[in-house]
Amino acid sequence: MLIKNGKIYTMAGKVYEKGDILIEDGKIKEIREEIKGNYEKVIDAKGATIIPGMIDAHCHLGLFEGGKGFEGSDGNEMTDPITPHVRAIDGIYPMDEYFEKAVEAGVTTVMTGPGSANVIGGQFLAMKTYGRSVDDMALLEVGAMKIAFGENPKRVYNSKGKMPMTRMATAALLRQTLIEAKNYKAKKEAAEKKEEAFDINIKMESLIPVLDKKIPLKAHCHRADDILTAIRIAKEFDLKLTLDHCTEGHLIPEYVKESKAPAIVGPTMSFNSKIELNNKSFETPAVLMREGVKVAIMTDHPVIEIQYLPICAGLAAKNGNLTFEEALSTITINAAEILGLSHRVGSLEVGKDADIVIIDGNPFDLYRNTLYTIINGEVVYKG
Template identity: 60%
Template structure:
């Protein structure tokens, strides 16, 4: 049992407590209040003069799939030998004992959506995992959480070098369209087999992996930087009637009215990086604020290891500097990230009944010189300054 007393609580639930306490029991937030008294058997943390936030969430990264300070031996994020690999599972490639997990906890990040990169048209399954543990099976919050697909330069560059399709944006779209159509047919045959077992199709691992997408249980996590690629992603999602979230959305600020009409979520970033390719020519920290100010729900990402995960609050702070509302920016790395991922019933805010994922700060999270004093995951202190 853990009792955190007298902190300033930024709950992300629309309420700020200037001085309140939190009782944690069995890994969950049991009680929040201004007049709580610590049980005699509780471990007590005095948070007077400190700020308490929910654990931070990165809605798009590759934590544990590109290991720290290693080359090929630790690069497990892109199976770049086949443009269609929906059966790849992030949990089979993540190394939770990589040093970057410890650095994430030191930075107050408690949950991430981690998964394959963007070499392939369909890269594989993202998972939502906590950043504390030694065995990935014990860290999973939800897997799969989304299916990665990619538009634009990355797939065409990878397969052009191999002299195979896709070498154009047309081919990327065609391959994705064809694969989703075949997955729909596979799902229909499975449904028909409930009445007539002779119609059951032969087992297909790729199609099986796509069933949650076809059934709209998880979204396509669509890597798209340029405006035309964003529109292609939306077009295909509508044609195939699947859910989609817009990842990176680098030129989203150029098409804000169209995106507002679509009513989709966007995971914006990484903005603290160089313009390493043509489709990033309009990269700016203003994107997050422009989309948010237009009423579009967004999360802010690091795309770790592009930006080291512990700098997630700095990315949000720079979005504020570029015009984003401060509270909305903090929500973009807490409750909005959780809502976009579909895990807000567990994490993303300080509320009774939710996972006790909490961060105690000396200073506001967006101040450069602020430090994390405690990171708590599932009610356990996993980092103490």
């Protein structure tokens, strides 16, 4: 497939005012100002904007289905505050209508997983947004371990009359579990060295990739003190961390920068439904980015419907005085780098997945239309 004559934002340091992209076997084979030759399929993108497929770095797509109520709600196992062993891949329904809405909007990759009811909520999944089987759509079957601070675990377990009812208890349960996981790992390694039998504990097994820094803790933290607690615990145990929501990050940007943890900001285009959202601001991404923090923007779907991801980035650009490419980076290359997927998605470069969106204008414009969404070199939406 050849895409020609479009304005290409590669998000890899180069913009083609008029350029061509050649796709072969689902990958980007070539990008130049002009590519000559005869090709099986040609898309003339004259007058259109070409960008990488957009990425939502934190959502619950497929786990909270539209219009299904309890039957379609599979994102929070609210029976135990410690559930590291539950996996998003086992709860996602790819036929949920919002996958189609994501594709139509140009959102081609998501990190989706459990909600924030539990102190440790379970394993997030990185996946493409088009397909019938989540196994085929998956990029990372286990991409992060969800943890949560603040109001949500307090509210859920206060209603059950059990720990945690306070922020202190939330942190204490997380520390206790991480210590148990460290002890379990040491015992397992000692048993393996001696070639002795060892009883597998699925909860503890699920935390070994966290301890080995293969996946990050994905920390739900809105308020400044919760952000700092997440940073504190990650530092104590020498763990990778992403600060998800980071709602009051603009109040403590120097501490976020010092932590070296990236921020996944949002959902800002939503109602202040609880106290810890009172300082929510569309300026947060810009404040953090100017401090040197790597920032992505999220919808937290279904809190904000996933098709409005580019609108969220546009509002952040407007309110924070971000450039077009700075704003676009928060839902493309920055998101890909934070999720550990930049070798495949997030920018238009030779060898990467051919996840490409062709738009009849500015992607942040309410009046724009998606002309084509291409995933893995296949046209999956045509406007």
